[in-house]
Amino acid sequence: MKAVVFCEGTTDLLMIQFVLQYKYGWKYDGFVENTVSNRLMKRILVKDGAKIEIRSCGGITNIPDEMRRFQEQMEYSTKKEELFDKVIILIDHDTVDSNKIFVDKLNEKLQTNFNERDINVDIKWKTDNLVFKEIELDFYISCLPEEETGAIESVMLEALVTDDIEENLVNNSEKFILYIRENQDRYLQRKSLIAKAVFNTYFAIRTPEEKCGERSRVLRAYDWKNNEVLNKSFGFLDIYDNDNK
Numbered sequence: 362m363k364a365v366v367f368c369e370g371t372t373d374l375l376m377i378q379f380v381l382q383y384k385y386g387w388k389y390d391g392f393v394e395n396t397v398s399n400r401l402m403k404r405i406l407v408k409d410g411a412k413i414e415i416r417s418c419g420g421i422t423n424i425p426d427e428m429r430r431f432q433e434q435m436e437y438s439t440k441k442e443e444l445f446d447k448v449i450i451l452i453d454h455d456t457v458d459s460n461k462i463f464v465d466k467l468n469e470k471l472q473t474n475f476n477e478r479d480i481n482v483d484i485k486w487k488t489d490n491l492v493f494k495e496i497e498l499d500f501y502i503s504c505l506p507e508e509e510t511g512a513i514e515s516v517m518l519e520a521l522v523t524d525d526i527e528e529n530l531v532n533n534s535e536k537f538i539l540y541i542r543e544n545q546d547r548y549l550q551r552k553s554l555i556a557k558a559v560f561n562t563y564f565a566i567r568t569p570e571e572k573c574g575e576r577s578r579v580l581r582a583y584d585w586k587n588n589e590v591l592n593k594s595f596g597f598l599d600i601y602d603n604d605n606k
Contacts, residue, residue, distance in 0.1 A: 362412075362601065363444070365445050365448055366451060367418055367427055367428065367451070369452060370418075371400065373513050374417040376514075380591060381598055382406065387406035388406060391405045403415065403416045421452050422466075424452070424467070425469070428467060436489055445498060447499040448498050449598070449600075451503045453512040454504050455553045456552075475502070483499065486500035515556040516594045516595075534566070
């Protein structure tokens with residue numbers, strides 16, 4: 362099984378990696394960075410011969426373009442082992458109409474007919490291939506949070522509240538960010554950015570030296586397998602088990 366996950370940014374990429382590693386037992390197997398900007402572009406995880414690539418696209422508006430490049434990659438692949446079996450797209454629920462705007466742009470780039478009802482639902486995607494004529498991939502667009510506007514960090518913050526101390530830290534981080542937002546009109550005016558700012562404030566307190574290894578250590582300590590929030594929101598990443606049922 363070979364899958365690819367397209368997400369908006371580096372934070373999303375790392376969160377997906379942590380969920381796959383610490384909840385579903387995948388192992389880290391390498392990364393790709395932009396040699397000019399040093400921006401993390403891709404991380405690779407493996408599990409018993411299966412492989413997942415997590416690709417950061419640099420924002421939701423870039424995902425349709427990255428998907429078009431992926432479509433071309435699939436079109437010109439000449440060997441079965443070069444093909445992917447599943448595509449997952451993870452986007453933030455930025456605004457009430459952001460899902461429709463995203464799907465419309467995706468259809469424009471891929472010449473497809475997806476609609477908003479296809480979000481958070483398992484579907485199929487058929488695309489052309491020069492050798493195999495047509496290939497069919499499992500396709501899943503995940504929008505988090507599902508029922509309200511926000512960002513993936515909103516879900517992660519809820520998952521991190523495991524006792525009174527963590528709850529107070531998250532709540533006080535949120536109060537601080539909301540105070541900053543309400544007393545100026547230049548920064549943090551989009552709701553999805555609030556969750557990202559609260560998330561980073563929380564970790565600035567937990568790991569003030571800003572070391573990626575320290576953040577990983579903090580996250581690794583949580584009970585990922587039995588966390589109800591993660592079970593509800595990130596079940597779509599349980600693709601290895603689903604593939605082998």
